[in-house]
Amino acid sequence: MFDTLMSWNDLLFMLKxxxxxxxxxxxxxxxxxxxxxxxxxxxxxxxxxLNVPLGAVLDVLxxxxxxxxxxxxxxxxxxxxxxxxxxxxxxxxxxxYTASYCTEVVRxxxxxxxxxxxxxxxSLGLTYRQDLTHxxxxxxxxxALPSWIGLTLGxxxxxxxxxxxxxxxxxxxxxxxxTRIQEPLFVxxxxxxxxxxxxxxxxxxxxxxxKRWHENx
Amino acid sequence: MxxxxxxxxSFGSLxxxxxxxxxxxxxxxxxxxxxxxxxxxxxxxxxxGLEPIQGGRILVDGTEVHAKGTDLNKLRxxxxxVFQQWNAFPHLTVLENTMLAPRKxxxxxxxxxxxxxxxxxxxxGLGDKLDVFPSKLSGGQQQRxxxxxxxxMSPRYMLFDEVTSALDPQLVSEVLDTLRLLCDDGMTxxxxxxxxxxxxxxxxxxxxxxxxxxxxxxxxEQIFDSPQRPETADFLKAVLSNSHKT
Numbered sequence: 001m002f003d004t005l006m007s008w009n010d011l012l013f014m015l016k017x018x019x020x021x022x023x024x025x026x027x028x029x030x031x032x033x034x035x036x037x038x039x040x041x042x043x044x045x046x047x048x049x050l051n052v053p054l055g056a057v058l059d060v061l062x063x064x065x066x067x068x069x070x071x072x073x074x075x076x077x078x079x080x081x082x083x084x085x086x087x088x089x090x091x092x093x094x095x096x097y098t099a100s101y102c103t104e105v106v107r108x109x110x111x112x113x114x115x116x117x118x119x120x121x122x123s124l125g126l127t128y129r130q131d132l133t134h135x136x137x138x139x140x141x142x143x144a145l146p147s148w149i150g151l152t153l154g155x156x157x158x159x160x161x162x163x164x165x166x167x168x169x170x171x172x173x174x175x176x177x178x179t180r181i182q183e184p185l186f187v188x189x190x191x192x193x194x195x196x197x198x199x200x201x202x203x204x205x206x207x208x209x210x211k212r213w214h215e216n217x
Numbered sequence: 218m219x220x221x222x223x224x225x226x227s228f229g230s231l232x233x234x235x236x237x238x239x240x241x242x243x244x245x246x247x248x249x250x251x252x253x254x255x256x257x258x259x260x261x262x263x264x265x266g267l268e269p270i271q272g273g274r275i276l277v278d279g280t281e282v283h284a285k286g287t288d289l290n291k292l293r294x295x296x297x298x299v300f301q302q303w304n305a306f307p308h309l310t311v312l313e314n315t316m317l318a319p320r321k322x323x324x325x326x327x328x329x330x331x332x333x334x335x336x337x338x339x340x341x342g343l344g345d346k347l348d349v350f351p352s353k354l355s356g357g358q359q360q361r362x363x364x365x366x367x368x369x370m371s372p373r374y375m376l377f378d379e380v381t382s383a384l385d386p387q388l389v390s391e392v393l394d395t396l397r398l399l400c401d402d403g404m405t406x407x408x409x410x411x412x413x414x415x416x417x418x419x420x421x422x423x424x425x426x427x428x429x430x431x432x433x434x435x436x437x438e439q440i441f442d443s444p445q446r447p448e449t450a451d452f453l454k455a456v457l458s459n460s461h462k463t
Contacts, residue, residue, distance in 0.1 A: 119267060120304035120363075124318035124370060125293040134317060138308045216307065216350035 005181040011190070017173030018194050020087075024169065025156045027091040032098025032155070033148070039099060040106025041132075061100035067161050069093050074165045090162040098155050105147045109140030142213050149206035153199050170194060218242055218278060219264060219374060219407070225272030226259055233259045235429040236273065241374075241407055246400055248416035248437075249409045251426030252452065257409045258301075260426075261376045264407070265289075265296040278373070294322060297367030301379040303359045305351035311338060312347040315366045323370065330369075337365040341395050357388030361395050368399075375399060377408045413456060417441050425449045 039058065043051060061069070073093040077084045084092075113136050121131045163172035174191040178184045219241040226234040234256045241247050249257045262268040264275055266282045266289040275282040280292060306314050315334035319325045325333065338344060341361040351359050360380055367375060377396065381389045393415050399406060400419045410416055416423055417437045424434040425448075433446045444450045 114304075116300065116302055117304050117306065120298075120300060121306070123265060123267060123293060123296075123298040123300075124366065125290050125322040126318060127290050130321050134321065135306060139306075142308070213308075216352055 004183055004186050006177065006183065006187060006190070010177045010181075010187075013177065014170060014173045014187075014191065014194060017168055017170040018198065020167060020169040021156065021159050021171075022198060024087070024090050024094060024159045024162060024167075025152070028094035028098050028155055028159070029152055031091065031095035032102050035095070035099035036102025037106050039103040041110060043103055043107040044110040058100040058103055061096055066094075066097055066158055067164060069097060070161055070165050086162070086165045086167050089165060090159070090167055094155060094159060094162070097158075098151065101151050101154075102148065105144045105151060106140065108147070109142075109144030110136060112143040113139045145206060145209060149202060152202055156199060156202075157195065218276075219405075220276040221260070221264070221273075222275070223273035224260070224263060224270050224275060226256070226263060226268065226270045233429050234263070234270075237426075237429070237431055238273075239424060239431060239434060241405060243373075243405055244403050245421045246404075246406045246408065246419050248420040248423045249407060249426060250411070250413065250416060250423060250440075250452075251432075255426040256429040257426045258378050261298065261378050261407065261409060264376060265293050265298055267298075290322070294370050295373045297364075297370060297372035297375040299360070299363050299367055299375070299377050299380050301382050303356070303363040303380075303383075305354075305359050305362060307351055310348050310350055311343060311354070311362050314351065314362060315369050318366070319369050334365070334369050337368045338362070340368070340398070341365045342391070355388060356384045357391045360384065360388075360392050364392075364395055364399075373405065375404050375406045377406065377410070379409050379411065381410070381412060411456070413441070413453070425452065427452070 039054060042054060046054075070090065070093050073089050074086065077089055117139070118131055118135060121135045122128075126134065159169060160171040162169060163175070168176070170191055174187050178187045181187070221237060221239050223236045223238050224234055225232070225236055233254075237256070237260060239247070249260070251257050259268060263270050264277070264282065266287070270283055274284075277292060277296065280287060282289070282292060306317070309317065312331065312334055315338055316327075316330040319330040319333050320327065323330075335344070335347060338347060341364055343358060343361055343365065346354065346358065346362075351362065354362065364380075380396075381392050384392065389412070393412065396406075396408065396415075397419060408416070408420070420437050422434060423437050423440040425432045425440060425444075425446075427448050433440060433444060433449045435445070439445065440449060441453065444453065
Protein backbone atom coordinates (compact mmCIF):
# COMPACT_ATOMS: atom_id res chain seq x y z
CA MET A 1 0.00 0.00 0.00
CA PHE A 2 2.86 2.33 0.75
CA ASP A 3 4.73 1.44 -2.42
CA THR A 4 5.06 4.53 -4.50
CA LEU A 5 6.75 5.60 -7.68
CA MET A 6 7.30 9.06 -6.27
CA SER A 7 11.02 9.74 -5.95
CA TRP A 8 13.01 12.08 -3.72
CA ASN A 9 13.52 14.20 -6.77
CA ASP A 10 9.75 14.53 -7.11
CA LEU A 11 9.50 15.62 -3.49
CA LEU A 12 12.26 18.15 -4.09
CA PHE A 13 10.29 19.39 -7.10
CA MET A 14 7.21 19.84 -4.92
CA LEU A 15 9.20 21.64 -2.25
CA LYS A 16 10.46 24.04 -4.91
CA UNK A 17 6.83 24.61 -5.83
CA UNK A 18 6.11 25.24 -2.16
CA UNK A 19 8.88 27.82 -2.21
CA UNK A 20 7.10 29.63 -5.06
CA UNK A 21 3.82 29.45 -3.11
CA UNK A 22 5.52 31.01 -0.09
CA UNK A 23 7.21 33.69 -2.21
CA UNK A 24 3.94 34.71 -3.88
CA UNK A 25 2.15 34.72 -0.54
CA UNK A 26 4.90 36.80 1.02
CA UNK A 27 4.90 39.51 -1.66
CA UNK A 28 1.11 39.57 -1.91
CA UNK A 29 0.76 39.91 1.87
CA UNK A 30 3.49 42.56 2.06
CA UNK A 31 2.02 44.71 -0.69
CA UNK A 32 -1.56 43.95 0.27
CA UNK A 33 -0.98 44.80 3.91
CA UNK A 34 0.80 48.08 3.18
CA UNK A 35 -1.98 49.14 0.84
CA UNK A 36 -4.59 47.75 3.24
CA UNK A 37 -3.26 49.85 6.13
CA UNK A 38 -3.42 53.01 4.04
CA UNK A 39 -6.85 52.21 2.58
CA UNK A 40 -8.17 50.97 5.93
CA UNK A 41 -7.16 54.21 7.59
CA UNK A 42 -8.79 56.20 4.80
CA UNK A 43 -11.95 54.10 5.13
CA UNK A 44 -11.99 54.72 8.88
CA UNK A 45 -11.47 58.47 8.90
CA UNK A 46 -11.95 59.97 5.42
CA UNK A 47 -15.03 61.93 4.32
CA UNK A 48 -17.64 60.20 2.15
CA UNK A 49 -16.43 61.60 -1.18
CA LEU A 50 -13.19 59.67 -0.78
CA ASN A 51 -14.66 56.78 1.14
CA VAL A 52 -17.44 55.81 -1.24
CA PRO A 53 -15.39 55.50 -4.47
CA LEU A 54 -12.59 53.67 -2.66
CA GLY A 55 -15.09 51.33 -1.08
CA ALA A 56 -16.65 50.62 -4.48
CA VAL A 57 -13.32 49.69 -6.10
CA LEU A 58 -12.41 47.44 -3.20
CA ASP A 59 -15.85 45.83 -3.34
CA VAL A 60 -15.21 44.86 -6.96
CA LEU A 61 -11.88 43.29 -6.03
CA UNK A 62 -13.56 41.31 -3.28
CA UNK A 63 -16.54 40.21 -5.35
CA UNK A 64 -14.96 39.05 -8.63
CA UNK A 65 -13.57 35.50 -8.32
CA UNK A 66 -9.81 35.50 -7.94
CA UNK A 67 -9.35 33.12 -10.87
CA UNK A 68 -11.02 35.64 -13.19
CA UNK A 69 -8.83 38.40 -11.79
CA UNK A 70 -5.68 36.42 -12.54
CA UNK A 71 -6.72 35.71 -16.10
CA UNK A 72 -7.91 39.28 -16.72
CA UNK A 73 -4.71 40.65 -15.22
CA UNK A 74 -2.62 38.36 -17.36
CA UNK A 75 -4.51 39.25 -20.54
CA UNK A 76 -4.42 42.95 -19.77
CA UNK A 77 -0.66 43.06 -19.44
CA UNK A 78 -0.31 41.02 -22.64
CA UNK A 79 -2.52 43.49 -24.54
CA UNK A 80 -0.66 46.47 -23.09
CA UNK A 81 2.65 44.78 -23.81
CA UNK A 82 4.11 45.32 -20.34
CA UNK A 83 6.33 42.24 -20.58
CA UNK A 84 5.67 41.29 -16.96
CA UNK A 85 6.52 37.76 -15.88
CA UNK A 86 3.63 35.61 -14.66
CA UNK A 87 5.24 35.68 -11.20
CA UNK A 88 4.95 39.47 -11.00
CA UNK A 89 1.38 39.42 -12.31
CA UNK A 90 0.52 36.81 -9.72
CA UNK A 91 1.97 38.93 -6.92
CA UNK A 92 0.29 42.13 -8.11
CA UNK A 93 -3.16 40.61 -8.64
CA UNK A 94 -3.07 38.64 -5.41
CA UNK A 95 -1.67 41.69 -3.63
CA UNK A 96 -4.59 43.87 -4.72
CA TYR A 97 -7.03 41.12 -3.77
CA THR A 98 -5.34 40.91 -0.35
CA ALA A 99 -5.44 44.70 0.01
CA SER A 100 -9.21 44.72 -0.49
CA TYR A 101 -9.67 42.32 2.42
CA CYS A 102 -6.93 43.81 4.55
CA THR A 103 -8.59 47.23 4.23
CA GLU A 104 -11.65 45.97 6.07
CA VAL A 105 -9.51 44.24 8.69
CA VAL A 106 -7.60 47.47 9.38
CA ARG A 107 -10.72 49.60 9.29
CA UNK A 108 -12.38 47.34 11.86
CA UNK A 109 -9.32 47.54 14.08
CA UNK A 110 -9.08 51.33 13.92
CA UNK A 111 -12.78 51.80 14.60
CA UNK A 112 -12.53 49.44 17.58
CA UNK A 113 -10.26 51.91 19.41
CA UNK A 114 -12.62 53.82 21.72
CA UNK A 115 -13.06 57.48 20.84
CA UNK A 116 -12.64 58.31 24.53
CA UNK A 117 -9.18 56.74 24.62
CA UNK A 118 -8.15 58.82 21.63
CA UNK A 119 -9.62 61.89 23.26
CA UNK A 120 -7.53 61.24 26.37
CA UNK A 121 -4.42 61.03 24.19
CA UNK A 122 -5.24 64.31 22.46
CA SER A 123 -6.00 65.98 25.80
CA LEU A 124 -2.39 65.27 26.83
CA GLY A 125 -1.18 67.29 23.86
CA LEU A 126 -0.39 64.41 21.52
CA THR A 127 -0.83 65.39 17.89
CA TYR A 128 -3.15 63.56 15.53
CA ARG A 129 -0.21 61.61 14.15
CA GLN A 130 1.22 60.77 17.56
CA ASP A 131 -2.22 59.55 18.59
CA LEU A 132 -2.25 57.26 15.54
CA THR A 133 1.24 55.87 16.02
CA HIS A 134 1.28 55.45 19.79
CA UNK A 135 -2.33 54.71 20.63
CA UNK A 136 -4.49 53.78 17.65
CA UNK A 137 -2.12 51.48 15.72
CA UNK A 138 -0.97 49.38 18.67
CA UNK A 139 -4.53 48.95 19.92
CA UNK A 140 -5.94 48.31 16.43
CA UNK A 141 -3.23 45.71 15.83
CA UNK A 142 -4.49 43.64 18.75
CA UNK A 143 -8.00 43.66 17.38
CA ALA A 144 -6.99 43.08 13.77
CA LEU A 145 -4.31 40.43 14.19
CA PRO A 146 -6.55 37.32 14.31
CA SER A 147 -8.36 38.38 11.13
CA TRP A 148 -5.07 39.30 9.47
CA ILE A 149 -3.64 35.86 10.22
CA GLY A 150 -6.81 34.31 8.82
CA LEU A 151 -6.29 36.40 5.71
CA THR A 152 -2.66 35.22 5.42
CA LEU A 153 -3.69 31.58 5.62
CA GLY A 154 -6.41 32.21 3.06
CA UNK A 155 -4.00 33.90 0.65
CA UNK A 156 -1.49 31.08 1.07
CA UNK A 157 -4.09 28.61 -0.20
CA UNK A 158 -5.68 30.94 -2.77
CA UNK A 159 -2.25 31.39 -4.31
CA UNK A 160 -2.75 27.89 -5.81
CA UNK A 161 -4.94 29.54 -8.44
CA UNK A 162 -1.89 31.10 -10.09
CA UNK A 163 -1.26 27.76 -11.77
CA UNK A 164 -3.79 28.93 -14.38
CA UNK A 165 -1.43 31.63 -15.58
CA UNK A 166 1.39 29.15 -15.93
CA UNK A 167 3.25 29.30 -12.63
CA UNK A 168 4.52 26.04 -11.20
CA UNK A 169 3.78 26.39 -7.51
CA UNK A 170 3.01 23.62 -5.05
CA UNK A 171 -0.31 22.47 -6.48
CA UNK A 172 0.85 22.64 -10.11
CA UNK A 173 4.02 20.70 -9.31
CA UNK A 174 1.87 18.03 -7.63
CA UNK A 175 -0.31 17.81 -10.73
CA UNK A 176 2.72 17.33 -12.95
CA UNK A 177 3.89 14.43 -10.82
CA UNK A 178 0.38 12.92 -10.69
CA THR A 179 0.22 12.97 -14.47
CA ARG A 180 3.41 10.96 -14.62
CA ILE A 181 3.06 8.43 -11.81
CA GLN A 182 -0.76 8.26 -11.60
CA GLU A 183 -0.94 8.28 -7.81
CA PRO A 184 -3.22 11.24 -7.09
CA LEU A 185 -4.14 10.18 -3.57
CA PHE A 186 -0.59 9.87 -2.36
CA VAL A 187 0.79 12.94 -4.10
CA UNK A 188 -2.07 15.18 -3.02
CA UNK A 189 -1.67 13.93 0.55
CA UNK A 190 1.97 14.97 0.43
CA UNK A 191 0.94 18.37 -1.00
CA UNK A 192 -1.62 18.71 1.78
CA UNK A 193 1.01 17.96 4.41
CA UNK A 194 3.30 20.59 2.92
CA UNK A 195 0.49 23.20 2.93
CA UNK A 196 -0.21 22.30 6.54
CA UNK A 197 3.47 22.57 7.46
CA UNK A 198 3.51 26.09 6.02
CA UNK A 199 0.28 27.23 7.66
CA UNK A 200 0.67 25.72 11.09
CA UNK A 201 3.63 27.82 12.31
CA UNK A 202 1.83 31.00 11.21
CA UNK A 203 -1.28 30.03 13.17
CA UNK A 204 0.82 29.09 16.23
CA UNK A 205 2.74 32.35 16.13
CA UNK A 206 -0.52 34.27 16.03
CA UNK A 207 -1.94 32.31 18.94
CA UNK A 208 1.16 33.06 21.00
CA UNK A 209 1.06 36.79 20.24
CA UNK A 210 -2.61 36.93 21.07
CA LYS A 211 -2.11 35.15 24.36
CA ARG A 212 0.71 37.46 25.36
CA TRP A 213 -1.35 40.57 24.62
CA HIS A 214 -4.46 39.33 26.32
CA GLU A 215 -2.61 38.67 29.55
CA ASN A 216 -2.63 42.45 29.94
CA UNK A 217 -6.27 42.99 29.10
CA MET B 218 -6.44 82.57 34.23
CA UNK B 219 -9.26 80.87 32.33
CA UNK B 220 -11.85 83.30 30.97
CA UNK B 221 -15.02 81.83 29.55
CA UNK B 222 -17.03 84.49 27.77
CA UNK B 223 -20.60 83.81 26.75
CA UNK B 224 -19.88 80.48 25.03
CA UNK B 225 -22.55 78.69 23.04
CA UNK B 226 -22.31 75.08 22.00
CA SER B 227 -24.73 72.80 20.17
CA PHE B 228 -24.70 69.17 19.14
CA GLY B 229 -26.83 69.32 16.02
CA SER B 230 -30.06 71.02 16.96
CA LEU B 231 -29.52 70.40 20.67
CA UNK B 232 -28.17 73.49 22.40
CA UNK B 233 -25.98 72.31 25.28
CA UNK B 234 -24.40 75.58 26.38
CA UNK B 235 -26.50 78.71 26.03
CA UNK B 236 -24.09 81.50 26.81
CA UNK B 237 -21.92 80.51 29.75
CA UNK B 238 -19.48 82.96 31.27
CA UNK B 239 -17.10 82.53 34.16
CA UNK B 240 -13.54 83.31 35.13
CA UNK B 241 -11.21 81.03 37.03
CA UNK B 242 -8.26 82.79 38.61
CA UNK B 243 -4.84 81.36 39.29
CA UNK B 244 -4.84 79.12 42.36
CA UNK B 245 -8.59 78.96 42.50
CA UNK B 246 -10.63 75.77 42.84
CA UNK B 247 -14.04 76.02 41.18
CA UNK B 248 -16.52 73.18 41.47
CA UNK B 249 -19.27 72.75 38.93
CA UNK B 250 -22.43 70.98 40.01
CA UNK B 251 -25.73 70.34 38.28
CA UNK B 252 -27.89 67.58 36.81
CA UNK B 253 -26.88 65.33 33.93
CA UNK B 254 -27.11 67.04 30.57
CA UNK B 255 -26.75 70.48 32.07
CA UNK B 256 -23.59 71.13 30.02
CA UNK B 257 -20.98 70.82 32.77
CA UNK B 258 -18.77 68.23 31.06
CA UNK B 259 -19.20 69.81 27.65
CA UNK B 260 -17.79 73.06 29.01
CA UNK B 261 -14.62 71.26 30.13
CA UNK B 262 -14.18 69.71 26.67
CA UNK B 263 -14.49 73.18 25.16
CA UNK B 264 -11.86 74.68 27.44
CA UNK B 265 -9.04 72.61 25.97
CA GLY B 266 -10.45 72.68 22.48
CA LEU B 267 -11.59 69.05 22.26
CA GLU B 268 -14.99 70.43 21.26
CA PRO B 269 -15.57 73.38 18.93
CA ILE B 270 -17.94 76.12 20.05
CA GLN B 271 -20.54 78.05 18.07
CA GLY B 272 -20.34 81.36 19.89
CA GLY B 273 -18.41 83.34 22.47
CA ARG B 274 -14.77 82.72 23.31
CA ILE B 275 -12.51 81.09 25.84
CA LEU B 276 -9.18 82.61 26.84
CA VAL B 277 -6.54 80.57 28.62
CA ASP B 278 -3.76 82.85 29.84
CA GLY B 279 -4.84 85.27 27.14
CA THR B 280 -4.77 82.72 24.29
CA GLU B 281 -8.08 82.34 22.53
CA VAL B 282 -8.71 78.58 22.40
CA HIS B 283 -10.94 78.46 19.35
CA ALA B 284 -9.20 81.13 17.31
CA LYS B 285 -7.73 80.09 13.98
CA GLY B 286 -4.00 79.57 14.30
CA THR B 287 -4.09 78.63 17.97
CA ASP B 288 -1.79 75.65 18.46
CA LEU B 289 -4.14 73.41 20.41
CA ASN B 290 -1.51 70.75 20.99
CA LYS B 291 0.67 73.34 22.66
CA LEU B 292 -2.23 74.80 24.63
CA ARG B 293 -3.24 71.38 25.94
CA UNK B 294 0.16 70.87 27.56
CA UNK B 295 -0.91 73.44 30.12
CA UNK B 296 -4.35 71.99 30.74
CA UNK B 297 -4.62 68.57 32.34
CA UNK B 298 -7.91 66.78 31.83
CA VAL B 299 -9.12 63.74 33.74
CA PHE B 300 -12.19 61.89 32.52
CA GLN B 301 -15.01 60.05 34.19
CA GLN B 302 -13.88 56.86 32.44
CA TRP B 303 -10.17 57.18 33.27
CA ASN B 304 -9.22 56.07 29.70
CA ALA B 305 -5.99 54.25 30.46
CA PHE B 306 -3.94 53.18 27.45
CA PRO B 307 -4.37 49.42 27.90
CA HIS B 308 -1.29 48.40 25.90
CA LEU B 309 1.10 50.38 28.09
CA THR B 310 2.19 49.82 31.69
CA VAL B 311 1.28 52.36 34.36
CA LEU B 312 4.71 53.93 34.03
CA GLU B 313 4.56 53.98 30.22
CA ASN B 314 1.08 55.49 30.30
CA THR B 315 2.46 58.33 32.38
CA MET B 316 5.73 58.72 30.45
CA LEU B 317 4.20 58.86 27.00
CA ALA B 318 3.18 62.50 26.85
CA PRO B 319 6.30 63.96 28.54
CA ARG B 320 8.41 62.00 26.07
CA LYS B 321 6.49 62.58 22.88
CA UNK B 322 4.95 65.98 23.53
CA UNK B 323 7.59 67.68 25.67
CA UNK B 324 10.48 65.83 24.03
CA UNK B 325 12.02 64.72 27.32
CA UNK B 326 14.64 61.99 27.33
CA UNK B 327 13.61 58.50 28.38
CA UNK B 328 15.32 58.85 31.75
CA UNK B 329 13.87 62.30 32.45
CA UNK B 330 10.36 61.22 31.49
CA UNK B 331 10.74 58.12 33.63
CA UNK B 332 11.75 60.18 36.65
CA UNK B 333 8.90 62.63 36.21
CA UNK B 334 6.36 59.85 35.74
CA UNK B 335 7.62 57.79 38.66
CA UNK B 336 7.51 60.83 40.93
CA UNK B 337 3.94 61.70 39.96
CA UNK B 338 2.85 58.10 40.39
CA UNK B 339 4.39 57.97 43.85
CA UNK B 340 2.63 61.24 44.63
CA UNK B 341 -0.76 59.61 43.94
CA GLY B 342 0.23 56.47 45.81
CA LEU B 343 1.01 54.16 42.91
CA GLY B 344 4.76 53.91 43.49
CA ASP B 345 4.56 50.13 43.72
CA LYS B 346 2.54 49.69 40.52
CA LEU B 347 4.89 51.17 37.94
CA ASP B 348 5.33 48.07 35.80
CA VAL B 349 1.78 46.80 36.10
CA PHE B 350 -0.70 47.00 33.25
CA PRO B 351 -3.81 49.15 33.90
CA SER B 352 -6.12 46.15 33.60
CA LYS B 353 -4.63 44.81 36.83
CA LEU B 354 -5.59 47.97 38.73
CA SER B 355 -8.85 48.83 40.45
CA GLY B 356 -10.95 51.67 39.09
CA GLY B 357 -9.71 54.00 41.80
CA GLN B 358 -6.10 53.15 41.03
CA GLN B 359 -6.66 53.64 37.31
CA GLN B 360 -8.22 56.99 38.00
CA ARG B 361 -5.27 58.01 40.16
CA UNK B 362 -2.98 56.91 37.34
CA UNK B 363 -4.96 59.13 34.96
CA UNK B 364 -4.41 62.03 37.36
CA UNK B 365 -0.67 61.32 37.55
CA UNK B 366 -0.57 61.05 33.76
CA UNK B 367 -2.07 64.52 33.43
CA UNK B 368 0.19 65.94 36.17
CA UNK B 369 3.31 64.57 34.48
CA MET B 370 2.91 67.35 31.91
CA SER B 371 3.21 69.93 34.73
CA PRO B 372 0.01 71.63 33.63
CA ARG B 373 -1.02 75.02 34.97
CA TYR B 374 -4.66 73.96 35.14
CA MET B 375 -6.41 70.72 35.93
CA LEU B 376 -9.92 69.93 34.76
CA PHE B 377 -11.78 67.03 36.37
CA ASP B 378 -14.82 65.59 34.67
CA GLU B 379 -16.88 63.65 37.23
CA VAL B 380 -13.81 61.63 38.09
CA THR B 381 -15.53 59.63 40.82
CA SER B 382 -18.86 58.96 39.11
CA ALA B 383 -17.84 55.66 37.54
CA LEU B 384 -16.17 54.31 40.67
CA ASP B 385 -17.44 51.84 43.22
CA PRO B 386 -18.44 53.78 46.34
CA GLN B 387 -15.57 52.42 48.46
CA LEU B 388 -13.03 53.68 45.90
CA VAL B 389 -14.30 57.25 45.76
CA SER B 390 -12.43 58.50 48.82
CA GLU B 391 -8.96 57.52 47.57
CA VAL B 392 -9.49 59.58 44.43
CA LEU B 393 -10.91 62.52 46.38
CA ASP B 394 -7.87 62.36 48.67
CA THR B 395 -5.67 62.71 45.60
CA LEU B 396 -7.65 65.76 44.54
CA ARG B 397 -7.23 67.24 48.01
CA LEU B 398 -3.46 66.83 47.62
CA LEU B 399 -3.64 68.95 44.50
CA CYS B 400 -5.71 71.60 46.23
CA ASP B 401 -3.07 71.77 48.95
CA ASP B 402 -0.39 72.22 46.28
CA GLY B 403 -2.28 75.29 45.06
CA MET B 404 -3.28 73.85 41.66
CA THR B 405 -5.86 75.82 39.70
CA UNK B 406 -8.73 73.43 39.12
CA UNK B 407 -12.20 73.14 37.68
CA UNK B 408 -13.92 70.14 39.21
CA UNK B 409 -17.17 68.88 37.73
CA UNK B 410 -18.58 66.68 40.45
CA UNK B 411 -21.56 65.10 42.12
CA UNK B 412 -19.74 64.89 45.47
CA UNK B 413 -21.41 67.79 47.25
CA UNK B 414 -19.55 67.41 50.54
CA UNK B 415 -16.26 67.43 48.68
CA UNK B 416 -17.23 70.45 46.59
CA UNK B 417 -18.15 72.34 49.71
CA UNK B 418 -14.90 71.42 51.43
CA UNK B 419 -12.34 72.28 48.74
CA UNK B 420 -13.93 74.90 46.51
CA UNK B 421 -13.32 78.61 46.50
CA UNK B 422 -16.43 78.97 44.39
CA UNK B 423 -19.19 76.65 43.26
CA UNK B 424 -21.11 77.02 40.00
CA UNK B 425 -24.54 75.48 39.63
CA UNK B 426 -25.35 74.57 36.02
CA UNK B 427 -28.90 74.22 34.83
CA UNK B 428 -30.06 73.69 31.23
CA UNK B 429 -26.84 74.92 29.68
CA UNK B 430 -26.55 78.05 31.80
CA UNK B 431 -24.90 78.99 35.04
CA UNK B 432 -27.89 79.36 37.30
CA UNK B 433 -25.91 80.48 40.31
CA UNK B 434 -22.25 80.89 41.18
CA UNK B 435 -20.69 81.86 44.48
CA UNK B 436 -18.72 80.72 47.51
CA UNK B 437 -19.69 77.27 48.85
CA GLU B 438 -21.35 78.78 51.91
CA GLN B 439 -23.73 80.71 49.68
CA ILE B 440 -24.55 77.82 47.36
CA PHE B 441 -24.98 75.16 50.00
CA ASP B 442 -26.30 77.15 52.98
CA SER B 443 -28.24 80.02 51.51
CA PRO B 444 -28.77 79.57 47.80
CA GLN B 445 -30.14 82.69 46.13
CA ARG B 446 -32.08 80.85 43.46
CA PRO B 447 -34.94 78.43 44.11
CA GLU B 448 -33.59 76.08 41.37
CA THR B 449 -30.32 75.70 43.30
CA ALA B 450 -32.16 74.88 46.49
CA ASP B 451 -34.37 72.35 44.69
CA PHE B 452 -31.39 70.65 43.08
CA LEU B 453 -29.48 70.36 46.34
CA LYS B 454 -32.52 69.08 48.14
CA ALA B 455 -33.01 66.37 45.51
CA VAL B 456 -29.34 65.36 45.50
CA LEU B 457 -28.92 65.31 49.25
CA SER B 458 -32.07 63.32 49.92
CA ASN B 459 -30.88 60.85 47.30
CA SER B 460 -27.50 60.38 48.90
CA HIS B 461 -29.17 59.70 52.24
CA LYS B 462 -31.12 56.87 50.73
CA THR B 463 -28.04 55.06 49.41
